[in-house]
Amino acid sequence: MSIEEKLKILADSAKYDASCSSSGSKRENNNGLGNASFSGICHSFSSDGRCISLLKILMTNCCIFDCKYCINRKSNEVKRALFTPEEICQITINFYKRNYIEGLFLSSGIIKSPDYTMNKLIETITLLRCKYHFNGYIHVKAIPGASNYLLKKLGSLVDRMSANIELPTNNSLKLLAPDKTQDKVTKIMQTIKENKSKNFVSAGQSSQMIIGATNESDLNIMQMSTNLYNRYQLKRVFYSAYIPVNKDRFLPSLKMPPLKREHRLYQADWLIRYYHYKIEDLLDSNNPNFNILLDPKANWALRNLDKFPMEINKVSYNDLLKIPGIGPTSAKKIVSNRKFYTLEYNDLKKLGVVLKRAKYFILCNGKYFISNEYFNYNFIQNHLLLEDNIDKKVQLCLFNE
């Protein structure tokens, strides 16, 4: 089989992993090839709009596991391929020198045993780091069920190591991935957390959950991810809208992947990590799922309208963050500028604060953007929905072309 054929098969089977970030590592070029960029660099964007930063491949798509949702499961009749460590190094090095990529993302199906597969991964990364003196970014997937000493060895070579939790509850996992268990995955997370240092998985760990393959609510999903953030100090949890690649009586048949739902989960994830929200603020057992029409922050603001409108020139940084349309960047600019002068609507525009949403929730120097009497639930809700739908219309037109 040619290298090109192998690359086709092994990139195709790796593409469902959402993680492609290359940020968070300060690895320097130590008289070899490459370095990491702390802010991360996107090298290209594929036609699905996702960033391509790393050479994302599997070492092999052969697998002894039979996870129902996975294209590479043992019972599927797909073409199988295997890269040798040397082949992976050659492609990585040559892509890197041409500035196609920021580094390598290496995952693998499980061949023979978890430990055997893990050893193969270690062999590859060692070759890359020691023989080719590669100092670029490397993200590897740890193999569930592999021995602890192998995890430690692999972790000392890479910038990010991660294991996918795949589904939000153990029951779903049992149903769809009978060879995986949650504690195999969390054991990996625990080891990474305990050993994390400048020289061990310095960019931290991440994980991924499939959305819409099982019937958990958004609340279940957010509870799981918050749990992971708190317990194992994860950098990111990725949500991946389920795309049916296999037919199975345990799997739902969807026409379109639930992209909007995925988007809402990411928004909520951000709110919790960077905006000091708690799950209870966004969801509860009466409303266990996000509103598809309205983003979670606007939704929260509407339900807490008594906290608004907020005076831009007075409220604290943390309160600024609660205003729909204002994020950390805008909030910081507001705080640093209002020390020197009083902000009006025009000044906010100059700062680059997007007022599309924010204008309904703020006062600038005591003034609402239109007459004060319009500040009420119905007016704001209708206008927020309207603005979203204008966007949607434009999108639909673009897609129909």
Add this chain to the structure above:
Amino acid sequence: MNNFDVYLYDGSFNNLLNTIEILIKEKIRPIKIVSEECLENDLFSNIKKKTLSRNSIFLKKLQNISKEFFKIVYDVYLSDKQNKELIMYYFILNGLKYGSKIIYLRKLKCVNEALNVSNYVRREAHKLKGFVRFRKLETNFYLAYISPTNNVLGYLANHFKNRLANESWMIYDLKRDLLCIYTKNKYIIITVKDLEKNDFKFSSDELEFANLWQTFYKTIAIKERKNERCRMNMMPKKYWPYMIEMSDEIEKSY
């Protein structure tokens, strides 16, 4: 003071700062400062040159306002913005007046403009760190063509001198005829005229890896999630001609 005066500088950063220094000293509010290259024939304007022997005290003075302030001044100089010289003039004038807090005074038009332009330049520099595509030559040099909106070659040179420290490489800015050559831990940026593309022969394995990259690029996209608008936002079309993986797409769209 004559409102039709146009002040001329030779295009270099130092000469421009020099001109601005004298204008500030002589309390002249210019309506136009322009580089020799961009000078258009204009019957009504009175062209003047204001330079004195090179003087680094002014430069030090600007650097002392704050590091970030000086960086922003330089970013504006690198930009393709029309009237960037005037933005710099007023930004510097106010910087000397207000000191380091100047970068928070967005209420002033010149500050707002300078900060926006600086951001615009930095954003492009960051994007290009990813979008630059090298091709390997017979001589083992790696060569990339770029044609950025702003003059970000310096930013790129600093990035790649660390990243590809043990390689030899060149980045050629086609728009400005600037060539950055790096070899043995040093880079220089020179002006070249009529550097023919055909002068370079690719190494024997260049085609193989370019093909592999195109294969990878096509394979990694998930067709169920197709989103052309998002791709275009993140990777504007003006960069496509220099990106190997986009060559098929460009053919499609013309």
